[in-house]
Amino acid sequence: MDETTRNTGAEGLLEILRCGLERYAERQTAIRLGDRSRYVGLSDIARMLDCPRAALAAKLCTTERGNTAEALKRQLLLQRGHWFETGVHQALMGYGLSPLSQLEIGIRHGNIPIKAHLDFTLVTDQPHPSVRILEVKSTAKLPTTLSESCAMQISGQTALLKAYWNHPVFNIIQETGEVLCHRTFPEICRELLGVSLSDDASACDVQGWVLCLSMHDAKAFGPFFPENTDVARCLDMASEFWETVNALRENRLNLNAVQTAQGLAPLCPSCFWKEDCPHFKGSLHPEWEDTVAQLMELKAQKKSLDEAIGELEVRLKAAYQLSHTVRGEWINTGNHTFRVIPQNGRVTLDRKRLAKELDTLLGEQNAQTLMARCEKQGEPFERLYAIRM
Numbered sequence: 001m002d003e004t005t006r007n008t009g010a011e012g013l014l015e016i017l018r019c020g021l022e023r024y025a026e027r028q029t030a031i032r033l034g035d036r037s038r039y040v041g042l043s044d045i046a047r048m049l050d051c052p053r054a055a056l057a058a059k060l061c062t063t064e065r066g067n068t069a070e071a072l073k074r075q076l077l078l079q080r081g082h083w084f085e086t087g088v089h090q091a092l093m094g095y096g097l098s099p100l101s102q103l104e105i106g107i108r109h110g111n112i113p114i115k116a117h118l119d120f121t122l123v124t125d126q127p128h129p130s131v132r133i134l135e136v137k138s139t140a141k142l143p144t145t146l147s148e149s150c151a152m153q154i155s156g157q158t159a160l161l162k163a164y165w166n167h168p169v170f171n172i173i174q175e176t177g178e179v180l181c182h183r184t185f186p187e188i189c190r191e192l193l194g195v196s197l198s199d200d201a202s203a204c205d206v207q208g209w210v211l212c213l214s215m216h217d218a219k220a221f222g223p224f225f226p227e228n229t230d231v232a233r234c235l236d237m238a239s240e241f242w243e244t245v246n247a248l249r250e251n252r253l254n255l256n257a258v259q260t261a262q263g264l265a266p267l268c269p270s271c272f273w274k275e276d277c278p279h280f281k282g283s284l285h286p287e288w289e290d291t292v293a294q295l296m297e298l299k300a301q302k303k304s305l306d307e308a309i310g311e312l313e314v315r316l317k318a319a320y321q322l323s324h325t326v327r328g329e330w331i332n333t334g335n336h337t338f339r340v341i342p343q344n345g346r347v348t349l350d351r352k353r354l355a356k357e358l359d360t361l362l363g364e365q366n367a368q369t370l371m372a373r374c375e376k377q378g379e380p381f382e383r384l385y386a387i388r389m
């Protein structure tokens, strides 16, 4: 088989994968979320916190833009989230729990339809009535802190569940395919789980949690407790979102007049609407194209080199542990030699803890003054930020 035939075959296979994933995603979205253009989702308004322009563009465009390679990457990113969700469902079931999956809360605020979809809801009445909402997020790298949009989404879900507890606004698709609509939360729990909950939400311990999953690790963030202020915030943001969507649909507003993300937004490199985004409006200098392209290529090579180095180090460390070599002894491979020795962990200062300890010792004002006196600002520096359009 010649090179050209092989390449055509490989491209064809990737095209089948992209096309299949897109079709499957479309079907699944229609089943799970219905017609997304007809309501404001809690995830829509959470996205507004990352970038209002991208959140609104995503709501207005049913078909996503981008070339084939980009579209495949995008699909894999989206589907990875769903695959993780299936894995988490299996883990919860494996532990003997029976979570409600994709519980929908559908409410109206004035004439604005709002929906929240809860990934998993765990309910028990033993030893005391408790509800745990679990939102699953797939991330390339685990975050140290939860983003504002994720926190807003889980806080909103938790607050709405409690606020509308005894209203017939809960819907769910059962595993049999049958849809239970317009139930109160205690009714859904009684019918599907055989759990009796009080009609009074305050008698139940409600918490929200976010579970972030990367390809190698997991991290949980929470608990988030229901707050009335979060309900008000969700409703206000939903009103603003819906008004802006309608203004865009009726051409009373141009998408490029909508506020974009501020500063160096992490979403921009993979954003579908970056091409004509005013965030990147600037002067034209085609003479620098080759240099920037070269820089991007080198950065990509560096990243893949770092990954390859990390992988080989893991393999050699494992080989050393399995080799029954005395700890610290060298292993000679011919032209090279290696060993694995334990190292002390890096010493770091826990600023939060120090601030708390000083607070107790000196009082809030003195503690803050002392902390400020000991802080040092590094020299200002310039950062180069380049993305592929």
Ligand code: SF4
Pocket: 051, 052, 053, 054, 260, 261, 265, 267, 268, 271, 272, 273, 274, 277, 278, 279
């Ligand atoms: S490119 Fe960045 S600023 Fe522009 S719409 Fe996308 S996320 Fe927002």
